[in-house]
Amino acid sequence: MIAELGLAALWLSAALAVLQMVAGAMGYRSDKASLAIYARPAAVVQAFLATLAFFLLLYAFAITDLSIKLVATNSHSMKPFVYKLTGTWGNHEGSMLLWVAVLALSGGLLAGLERRLPERTMSATLGVQGFVALGFYAFLILSSNPFERLPVPAPEGSGLNPLLQDIGLAIHPPTLYIGYVGLSVAFSLAMGALITKQVTPDFAKVMRPWVLAAWVFLTFGIGAGSYWAYYELGWGGWWFWDPVENASLMPWLAATALLHSVSVLAARDALRTWTIMLGVVAFSMSMLGTFLVRSGVLTSVHAFAVDPERGTFILVLLGLYIGGALAVFALRASTISEGKRFSATSREGALVFNNVMLSAILAIVLLGTLYPLLTEAFDVRVSVGPPYFNPASAIFAIPMFAVMAVGPLLRWKDDNPRRIQFELALLGAVVIAIIAVVAIFGEYPVLPILGLAFAIALAIGAFLPLRGRNLKRVPTATWGMVLAHFGVAVSLFGMASESAFTSERLAAVAPGDIEEVAGWSVELESVSPVAGPNWTAFEARLNVSRGDGETVEMRPQNRNFWAPPQATSESALLTRWDGQLYIVIGDAAGVDEAGNQRWQLRVWWKPFVTFIWYGGLIIVLGGIISIVGRMQVDLKRRRFAAKAKQRRDEEAELGGGVVPEPAE
Amino acid sequence: MMRFLVALLALIATPLAAQDSMPPAPYAYTQLQDPALEAEAVELMETLRCLKCQSQSIHDSDAPMAGDMRHQVRARLLAGESPDQIRAWLIQRYGDYVSYQPEVSATTWPLFAIPLLLLAIVGAILVRRLGRRRSDEGDAA
Numbered sequence: 001m002i003a004e005l006g007l008a009a010l011w012l013s014a015a016l017a018v019l020q021m022v023a024g025a026m027g028y029r030s031d032k033a034s035l036a037i038y039a040r041p042a043a044v045v046q047a048f049l050a051t052l053a054f055f056l057l058l059y060a061f062a063i064t065d066l067s068i069k070l071v072a073t074n075s076h077s078m079k080p081f082v083y084k085l086t087g088t089w090g091n092h093e094g095s096m097l098l099w100v101a102v103l104a105l106s107g108g109l110l111a112g113l114e115r116r117l118p119e120r121t122m123s124a125t126l127g128v129q130g131f132v133a134l135g136f137y138a139f140l141i142l143s144s145n146p147f148e149r150l151p152v153p154a155p156e157g158s159g160l161n162p163l164l165q166d167i168g169l170a171i172h173p174p175t176l177y178i179g180y181v182g183l184s185v186a187f188s189l190a191m192g193a194l195i196t197k198q199v200t201p202d203f204a205k206v207m208r209p210w211v212l213a214a215w216v217f218l219t220f221g222i223g224a225g226s227y228w229a230y231y232e233l234g235w236g237g238w239w240f241w242d243p244v245e246n247a248s249l250m251p252w253l254a255a256t257a258l259l260h261s262v263s264v265l266a267a268r269d270a271l272r273t274w275t276i277m278l279g280v281v282a283f284s285m286s287m288l289g290t291f292l293v294r295s296g297v298l299t300s301v302h303a304f305a306v307d308p309e310r311g312t313f314i315l316v317l318l319g320l321y322i323g324g325a326l327a328v329f330a331l332r333a334s335t336i337s338e339g340k341r342f343s344a345t346s347r348e349g350a351l352v353f354n355n356v357m358l359s360a361i362l363a364i365v366l367l368g369t370l371y372p373l374l375t376e377a378f379d380v381r382v383s384v385g386p387p388y389f390n391p392a393s394a395i396f397a398i399p400m401f402a403v404m405a406v407g408p409l410l411r412w413k414d415d416n417p418r419r420i421q422f423e424l425a426l427l428g429a430v431v432i433a434i435i436a437v438v439a440i441f442g443e444y445p446v447l448p449i450l451g452l453a454f455a456i457a458l459a460i461g462a463f464l465p466l467r468g469r470n471l472k473r474v475p476t477a478t479w480g481m482v483l484a485h486f487g488v489a490v491s492l493f494g495m496a497s498e499s500a501f502t503s504e505r506l507a508a509v510a511p512g513d514i515e516e517v518a519g520w521s522v523e524l525e526s527v528s529p530v531a532g533p534n535w536t537a538f539e540a541r542l543n544v545s546r547g548d549g550e551t552v553e554m555r556p557q558n559r560n561f562w563a564p565p566q567a568t569s570e571s572a573l574l575t576r577w578d579g580q581l582y583i584v585i586g587d588a589a590g591v592d593e594a595g596n597q598r599w600q601l602r603v604w605w606k607p608f609v610t611f612i613w614y615g616g617l618i619i620v621l622g623g624i625i626s627i628v629g630r631m632q633v634d635l636k637r638r639r640f641a642a643k644a645k646q647r648r649d650e651e652a653e654l655g656g657g658v659v660p661e662p663a664e
Numbered sequence: 665m666m667r668f669l670v671a672l673l674a675l676i677a678t679p680l681a682a683q684d685s686m687p688p689a690p691y692a693y694t695q696l697q698d699p700a701l702e703a704e705a706v707e708l709m710e711t712l713r714c715l716k717c718q719s720q721s722i723h724d725s726d727a728p729m730a731g732d733m734r735h736q737v738r739a740r741l742l743a744g745e746s747p748d749q750i751r752a753w754l755i756q757r758y759g760d761y762v763s764y765q766p767e768v769s770a771t772t773w774p775l776f777a778i779p780l781l782l783l784a785i786v787g788a789i790l791v792r793r794l795g796r797r798r799s800d801e802g803d804a805a
Contacts, residue, residue, distance in 0.1 A: 235724030237724045242718070344794035364782070367774075371775055384764065384775065385711060385765070386721075396786070507694065586693060
């Protein structure tokens with residue numbers, strides 16, 4: 001029954017998406033259309049049904065219902081319960097259902113909560129949201145049905161990839177998807193405003209919390225995924241410029257540009273077309289990412305060509321939505337003026353500069369990700385990796401960091417750079433001093449040195465906007481910005497430090513042997529077999545200490561799963577304020593002269609590597625504080641407006657005659 | 665990351681029966697004695713693709729083939745070859761695909777031309793959006 005209920009809920013959601021689309025279109029055509037009132041309820045009920053479908057699948061995984069094909073191919077009755085649950089989205093169909101459920105949920109929230117926009121704009125927005133949702137329901141139901149039954153229930157499931165049997169799977173995909181798909185609201189709002197020619201500061205104020213929230217989730221999801229890859233893959237890498245990672249980075253870059261652009265529109269009524277364009281690009285990148293990950297095109301272009309059903313489906317959706325949005329943009333862009341003007345040396349000027357830089361980095365990532373796929377279609381295989389991405393994106397990232405450090409110090413509209421010459425000199429001196437110091441102390445690659453210098457300058461620059469201000473009166477949203485910028489600095493510092501200063505030690509060691517790395521001494525005490533619920537492992541006991549400090553025990557494992565059969569290394573991490581000690585035990589490696597069994601040991605000392613993710617968390621915190629701050633101001637304004645209205649009404653009742661014009 | 669989701673597909677396709685039972689080559693998991701030479705090796709290995717993996721360099725892969733390639737890199741560096749020679753040898757053997765560092769060639773020139781074009785576009789946009797404003801202001805003043 002569960003599976004059939006789930007499928008029925010999906011079909012009903014799709015039908016409601018049609019209703020939402022039609023009602024939205026009618027509402028846009030005419031204020032008096034009787035059908036228009038159905039757009040909001042359709043979106044809300046749809047959100048409920050799509051979420052229900054997702055929870056039904058979750059339940060099927062929880063009880064390991066092996067009559068459902070998806071459960072049988074991706075789960076196993078012996079798997080720990082938490083991984084049964086998270087396994088729901090550890091596969092194509094389940095993760096697409098999560099995608100669609102989040103899409104419906106964001107549409108429902110938008111329809112249920114947003115009352116500030118003109119009704120026509122809202123109708124157009126909901127119509128677009130319904131149109132987008134419809135395409136993805138069709139994709140799910142027609143080509144990726146998660147509720148398909150097996151003719152005969154399987155006796156046992158085939159299990160989940162052991163790399164995915166980790167708490168990371170509980171955190172990373174859901175948060176990333178909320179961010180990815182939350183951008184659909186920004187897309188629909190941008191289209192709604194564009195169609196009804198309502199690209200105003202009020203529209204920007206409505207759009208901003210949605211963009212901020214999506215961006216917060218995206219940031220958190222990418223950070224969580226990066227840390228997961230870092231400890232799970234067992235080699236200490238935290239970013240690989242892998243196409244799947246790039247697929248999540250591209251929407252983030254666009255969303256970052258969008259959230260700054262929408263702030264300028266809200267505060268200054270400038271950058272109207274930019275904001276709309278970025279709104280379109282951000283969700284387009286989410287959809288492109290979904291295509292890259294879900295079509296199988298990454299495993300091999302040729303595999304995609306052999307079984308192109310799913311890929312072609314998403315590709316058609318991509319063409320329809322992105323092409324449609326760009327067509328509307330081309331038709332309507334001329335009706336929107338650029339908005340208020342500003343000089344190059346103004347806060348708007350700095351934001352435009354950095355938006356252009358973010359867009360350029362996005363273009364580089366897009367090129368490097370798609371180009372190998374393009375050549376592969378013509379049977380030429382090339383690899384584009386860190387040696388390409390790092391310098392090519394740094395060309396734009398370095399000027400961006402420089403402007404980011406001073407941009408918030410500038411005034412709106414027009415400013416005299418000489419007013420902030422002290423700050424400019426201070427930050428410039430910091431950058432030069434750090435480059436000089438690091439270059440004297442050792443030979444390091446150029447990019448990490450620049451990264452360190454700009455990280456520290458940015459960290460100082462982030463707090464400079466607070467200088468000379470009464471801290472109690474600084475708006476909450478400004479604190480959010482300060483924190484987020486500081487988080488970027490912290491994260492950049494971690495990345496640069498890890499790249500420049502990591503020490504590595506690979507060795508084959510027997511029990512009793514001691515290895516040294518970067519002031520740490522690591523002694524292998526013993527290696528013993530241990531067993532878990534669905535794996536067996538060799539566990540090493542290591543005694544590590546730094547200098548005269550206390551000895552700590554670390555226990556990395558080398559696990560063997562049996563369903564499906566695969567080996568994984570469970571790294572052991574020791575976190576100190578100034579970095580992490582990362583230890584992995586590999587396979588047995590023969591015997592030493594005395595006949596003792598030796599084991600492969602990999603040890604890294606990664607100075608300040610944790611700052612990468614601390615920085616990410618600080619950015620997320622900044623984003624949340626920003627949302628709270630904006631909501632406080634909005635609520636306060638609404639309360640005042642309500643009070644003023646009440647007073648006017650009372651006066652009107654008393655006086656009955658002349659009512660003064662409300663001042664805004 | 666989500667790369668695992670893809671890795672999952674790849675793993676189902678290639679059963680692990682192919683797992684080598686041979687012991688790894690000497691330099692697969694052992695560093696070179698000379699730290700400068702080892703640093704060169706790491707720098708090179710980070711830019712070589714593990715051909716059996718999903719987007720991993722040979723420097724961070726457990727695959728037996730990556731181990732063999734690491735051995736080749738270290739052994740050849742020790743024998744006095746330069747990193748560029750080793751890269752060229754690997755490319756000759758496995759094709760351009762093995763190197764993460766694309767070289768300018770008939771098939772890869774757009775990778776280098778487009779960023780240059782992008783620089784020009786970025787410059788043009790900035791001059792248009794920011795440069796003119798200033799002169800407008802100047803005119804008005």
